[in-house]
Amino acid sequence: xxxxxxxxxxxxxxxxxxxxxxxxxxxxxxxxxxxxxxxxxxxxxxxxxxxxxxxxxxxxxxxxxxxxxxxxxxxxxxxxxxxxxxxxxxxxxxxxxxxxxxxxxxxxxxxxxxxxxxxxxxxxxxxxxxxxxxxxxxxxxxxxxxxxxxxxxxxxxxxxxxxxxxxxxxxxxxxxxxxxxxxxxxxxxxxxxxxxxxxxxxxxxxxxxxxxxxxxxxxxxxxxxxxxxxxxxxxxxxxxxxxxxxxxxxxxxxxxxxxxxxxxxxxxxxxxxxxxxxxxxxxxxxxxxxxxxxxxxxxxxxxxxxxxxxxxxx
Amino acid sequence: xxxxxxxxxxxxxxxxxxxxxxxxxxxxxxxxxxxxxxxxxxxxxxxxxxxxxxxxxxxxxxxxxxxxxxxxxxxxxxxxxxxxxxxxxxxxxxxxxxxxxxxxxxxxxxxxxxxxxxxxxxxxxxxxxxxxxxxxxxxxxxxxxxxxxxxxxxxxxxxxxxxxxxxxxxxxxxxxxxxxxxxxxxxxxxxxxxxxxxxxxxxxxxxxxxxxxxxxxxxxxxxxxxxxxxxxxxxxxxxxxxxxxxxxxxxxxxxxxxxxxxxxxxxxxxxxxxxxxxxxxxxxxxxxxxxxxxxxxxxxxxxxxxxxxxxxxxxxxxxxxxxxxxxxxx
Numbered sequence: 265x266x267x268x269x270x271x272x273x274x275x276x277x278x279x280x281x282x283x284x285x286x287x288x289x290x291x292x293x294x295x296x297x298x299x300x301x302x303x304x305x306x307x308x309x310x311x312x313x314x315x316x317x318x319x320x321x322x323x324x325x326x327x328x329x330x331x332x333x334x335x336x337x338x339x340x341x342x343x344x345x346x347x348x349x350x351x352x353x354x355x356x357x358x359x360x361x362x363x364x365x366x367x368x369x370x371x372x373x374x375x376x377x378x379x380x381x382x383x384x385x386x387x388x389x390x391x392x393x394x395x396x397x398x399x400x401x402x403x404x405x406x407x408x409x410x411x412x413x414x415x416x417x418x419x420x421x422x423x424x425x426x427x428x429x430x431x432x433x434x435x436x437x438x439x440x441x442x443x444x445x446x447x448x449x450x451x452x453x454x455x456x457x458x459x460x461x462x463x464x465x466x467x468x469x470x471x472x473x474x475x476x477x478x479x480x481x482x483x484x485x486x487x488x489x490x491x492x493x494x495x496x497x498x499x500x501x502x503x504x505x506x507x508x509x510x511x512x513x514x515x516x517x518x519x520x521x522x523x524x525x526x527x528x529x530x531x532x533x534x535x536x537x538x539x540x541x542x543x544x545x546x547x548x549x550x551x552x553x554x555x556x557x558x559x560x561x562x563x564x565x566x567x568x569x570x571x572x573x574x575x576x577x578x
Numbered sequence: 579x580x581x582x583x584x585x586x587x588x589x590x591x592x593x594x595x596x597x598x599x600x601x602x603x604x605x606x607x608x609x610x611x612x613x614x615x616x617x618x619x620x621x622x623x624x625x626x627x628x629x630x631x632x633x634x635x636x637x638x639x640x641x642x643x644x645x646x647x648x649x650x651x652x653x654x655x656x657x658x659x660x661x662x663x664x665x666x667x668x669x670x671x672x673x674x675x676x677x678x679x680x681x682x683x684x685x686x687x688x689x690x691x692x693x694x695x696x697x698x699x700x701x702x703x704x705x706x707x708x709x710x711x712x713x714x715x716x717x718x719x720x721x722x723x724x725x726x727x728x729x730x731x732x733x734x735x736x737x738x739x740x741x742x743x744x745x746x747x748x749x750x751x752x753x754x755x756x757x758x759x760x761x762x763x764x765x766x767x768x769x770x771x772x773x774x775x776x777x778x779x780x781x782x783x784x785x786x787x788x789x790x791x792x793x794x795x796x797x798x799x800x801x802x803x804x805x806x807x808x809x810x811x812x813x814x815x816x817x818x819x820x821x822x823x824x825x826x827x828x829x830x831x832x833x834x835x836x837x838x839x840x841x842x843x844x845x846x847x848x849x850x851x852x853x854x855x856x857x858x859x860x861x862x863x864x865x866x867x868x869x870x871x872x873x874x875x876x877x878x879x880x881x882x883x884x885x886x887x888x889x890x891x892x893x894x895x896x897x898x899x900x901x902x903x904x905x906x907x908x
Contacts, residue, residue, distance in 0.1 A: 408593050411830075413884060416837040416874070422603060423867055510720045517722045518844055520859055521670040533726070537845075540730055548730075552723050560718040560782075 277540070290572050299332025300564035307558050311367040318360035337546050350546040352532070353539060361532055364552050370530040371510040372439060376446035376502050380508075383447060384454025385497060389485050391455065400501065401461065406452035417449035418511050422520050442521050444454035446508045453500055461493040499573055506559045513555055529555045579890070581760045586886050595646070597875035602645045602867035654869035659861045664869045667854060673753045674744060675843070675850035679835045681766060682774035687828060690778040691821075694785025698810060698820075701790070709782065716779035721838060725772040725845035732768060740765045742847040773842040777831050784827055788820030822889075829885035833878040 282288055291297055302387065310317065337350040349358040353541075382541050391402040422445045465471060466489065515521030516530030524531050529551045536548030606709060629635055636644075647655070654664040697706040716724075733741035744763030747754040756762030791814055792798060801811045840852030847853065858866035 333865075408596065411593075411878060412875075413834045413837045419840065419859060420867070420871065421856075423862065426600070426859070426862055507717070514720055514722060514841060517720075518841065518856055533638070533723070537726055539728065541734055543734075545730060545734075548726060552726065556715075556719055556723060557722070560715065563714070563718050 275445065286570050294568065295523075296564060297568040300561040300568070303557060303561040304565060307366060307493055307554075307561070308370065311370045314360075314363040314367045318357075318363045319362040334487035336544075347552045350544075352535060352547050353499050353544075361527060362529070362551050363526050365532050365551060366554060366558070367530045368439075369509055369512055369523060369524065369530070369558075372442055372446070372512045372522070372528065373505050376443045376450070376508045376512070377505050379443060379447035380450040380504065381454050381497060381501050384451040385458050385490070385493075387414055388458025389462055389489060389493070392459035393466060393481070393485050393489065395463075402455070405516070406455050409449075410452045410456075414446075414449040414507065415514060418445040418515060419518075419520065421445040421448050421531055422515060426520070438521070439566040442512055442515055443457055445515065446511050449511070450504055450507065453504070454497055457496045457500060458493050461496065463488055465489050465492050495573055499566065501572045502562065502569050506562040506566060509555070509562070582890055583887050588884050590883050593879055594872075594875060598646050598649060598872060601649075601871045602642050604864050604868050619740060620827075627700055630736050638739075640700050645848040649872055654872075655865040657858075657863055659858070659863040661868070664865045666853060667866065668869060668873065669752065669847055670754075671851045671854050675836065675839050675852060677756060678766065678769055678842070678848060678850060679772060679821055679832070681770045682777065682835055683828065683832055685770050685774035686777035686781055689731060689774075690781030691824070693778075694782040695789060695812075695817060697786040698783065698789025698793070700784075710786075713782055716775055721772060721776060721841050722845050725768070725842060726776055728768045728772060729845070739768055741768070744849060753858065769842050769846045769848055772845065773835060773839060776838070777835060780831065781824060781828065785820060786883075788823060789816060792816045792820045802810060826885055829881055829888070833874075833881050836877060837874060 291301075295501060349362070352358055352361060386400055387406070391399045422441055425441045425444065454490060462485075471484065471488060474488055479487075511535065512528060513530030516528050517534045519534060522528040522531050527535065532551035533548055533555070536544070536546075536551065539547050596714045634641070652665050656662065657664050657667060660667065693709050697709050700706050729741045732739040740761070743764035743765060745763075746759040747756050747762055748758045749755075756766055798811060798816060801815050806815075837852075839848075839850060840856055842848065843850045843852040844856050851873070854866060855870040857863070858870065
């Protein structure tokens, strides 16, 4: 009490505040995290602007010539300088195919993370706020599902949905089925976490206050509980983005995911796998490298975010 | 103890019934089973007779009860795609999957624990840091990529190990084993590593974290104060206590290994249950899918039950908790 320390005034404006925050400090003092963030950002940009920066349009059949098929990367003997990373079995430029594949992989990843977070948060809020039998039933379902690996459930959902819509499935439907499979297989994590934080928030005074005012339950949950339980959801979502990308790639690799007409990274790897024994290693290698680097970078960001947002670990 | 076991058993039975319901709904709502059984030229009247004969017009609960009754006797019907009894298909493939899974679990344990102990004891050494970063890469690499990488390295480039199949197998009764021939053993190496790598990194990270935790505890300080040699402190006191959670995780991961075997088996064209399941999903072969689902769920439930009860028996703290809180969860 004797000594009053001078505290620097908090800067104004959201940018200055962000730059001054603990989170940002821990970000730029960890070079690995900065590198991971830059790599992730680069992948996102490539995916978003694939149409403009890809050297070839792999969807335009007029552009593809079977004469160009299975060319090695440009720096190897027999390579063609038009195709930096070589071509696949149909003469598509591999670099462009990877860029478009990346876009599809990220799109599926984001869509499924959004969907599963939506389901999980909704179930968690409902379960935590309502309690009682509903809570028991919902959490029991989550428990059962958590004891099975996500990939198994995704495969199953994929199989069922395929059976429900027999015949020649359209590409859009195939993509939707994959998104749905991943979302259904990963929601319980969000639900568990959100339920726990909802129960904590529910017992706090501000919630009691709004209950006394007489706000309807749905409004309390959406306006007052929800914003306070979203922190951990962000962490799970980041880590789950990596998991979703892996599941999508695995499903596509197994041949039950995204069809080869519009290949994702997993589909490209599967196509290349058929040519591994012919010595055309690049058809598999470059998509695989892109996938591995992307997942590693996102994982590192997720790890960092978890450490920063979890005060226990500091 | 008995109450706990009974409660877990009841829980397990409920889970199995739910899974059976899902599997049964597959038959009910995905495609028409009659279409899978008869040809194009079968008339409507004959179809209706067959429907009646198979009991497909009975009410839902009756059909479900019949399904559970038959499943309990391992009767899952006939594969749409291969036109053979599903059980027959599975019996042939179970040994392949189980051999691969157990070897992978052993690999994960016998490589993961020493690496984890090392990383925990000498956490500033470069070898520990190397294994830590390898673990991060191992967790980020999807299993099928690891498989492709190994195939390219050892089968395509070096040509020392086979890339697919089980090699020569020897039949021991109903069980066909690849453990008794050289080519069988050689064929096992790459799939085992592929399947076990993820679990190995998991165990390694877990053992390391547990070791670090245990080494900070008071009884280790006391053991040191008693002047016990490092070796005794590390391996007799620290390691022993850090292995309890490892046992649980290993038990639970055994189920995941069997499930992840789907991917490894596809990469290596390994004639196991997982490969069968993938082919069934691609062809919408419902009886095979349903049987796989029930079978894997059964394995999971049994493993979970055994691990839960074992854990409860090993760790006295849980018993105290459950008697004060009136019920142990999870």
